[in-house]
Amino acid sequence: MQDDNKRFVERDRDWHPPAYAPGYKTSVARSPSQALVSLQTSSVSELTGPDFRQLRIGPHDNDLLMNFREDPALAGAAGLPVGERIILFGRVVDQFGKPVPHTLVEMWQANAGGRYRHKKDGYLAPLDPNFGGVGRCLTDEQGWYRFRTIKPGPYPWGNGINTWRPAHIHVSVMGPSISTRLITQMYFEGDPLIPLCPIVQTLKDPEAVETMIGRLDMARSRPMDCLAYRFDLVVRGELQTYFENQ
């Protein structure tokens, strides 16, 4: 058999947000009402996943200050996006603290005014001609990833009469198999909008919210250049199955 002498720590579905979370109104009609069917015997279908080491990743794919520059010939401050310059970095580890090397981390975000470069976003804050809002990279041998970007702005949305999303960056990680696949959002430490957000509130456990908070890291900030936020990603732990179940 192909790679099926392992399994992953069971996903704790009370830790993650439930499908039906009425405070986040869009979830009401998009949540299954039937129970999930648990696969008791894992198979290669769930224990494997794509390895992106051969994907051609461009030199600025993880640098959002540079990857949408209107005119690539510009130098210095000309053609840079508006906003607080930040480094977003962290480590992808599994639940046992084992680094996850060479895994794909993707991210997307609004610009400094809280506007997304998307056909469907009509918020009145302007687009930034020098900001696209997408990044990707592979983790290194020790599981580290890094992006350079600007801090996104908060923005209003139509869930309630006056609801605002805290500043956030969407982060997507593959991990070693499709069982570890995860998409989350990183929020910024200390943002007063975090506890007010209906999407954050889909989580029942305040400690689960803590896993989504990027921490200011002054040691890795660059003097006279940019602040750094550290955001580690923990994916499901991988276990070896040493004994045949017979």
Add this chain to the structure above:
Amino acid sequence: MRQPNSQPCSELMLRETASQTAGPYVHIGLALDVAGLPERDEEIWSRMAKPEAEGEHIEVIGTVIDGNGDPVRDALLEAWQADASGWYQPAFDLQKAFNSFGRTATTAEGNSEWSLTTIKPGSVARGDGKVMAPHINLAIFARGINIHLQTRLYFEDEVEANAACPVLGAIESPTRRQTLIAKREEVDGKVRYRFDIRLQGEGETVFFDF
């Protein structure tokens, strides 16, 4: 050293990072062309098989329908499937004729269908010796979906293999099993399978936990 934003669930283990919805603008990150962004040198997208790939070439198409019966126009799907011989090909490489992984999205306009260009996968053996019928693993992400939904697409014309599949057999309700069977169509001489995903209510698709 403890991870700064992680939470221990015991002395020996950390908690998984919590999931959040991919939101309405998921395309900016994972489907640039759909968002209206210029594509990079290489993108992960829906053409999983090139013409020279071995196997039966098929298109897989479908909608995602919400609990009101309306199409979900901002869903992103990820596919993971074996090759025609029943082997997963983990090394993703756009130079290869076939990739086991692909992405697609429903559209804002028209019928709001997602589609994949691929080959029909072979049967896949499980560790316990049982054989799973040909299938494509699908993950669904969207605004309003707090943690992605996982399902499997099976093929209508694999009657015997489907009847023997231990995963289909693990679904207690025979009626619900049918929600995982894609319908075969022939359009302009090409084979196409239709798989509509119903998130909630009548005919709700089976979603898995694994």
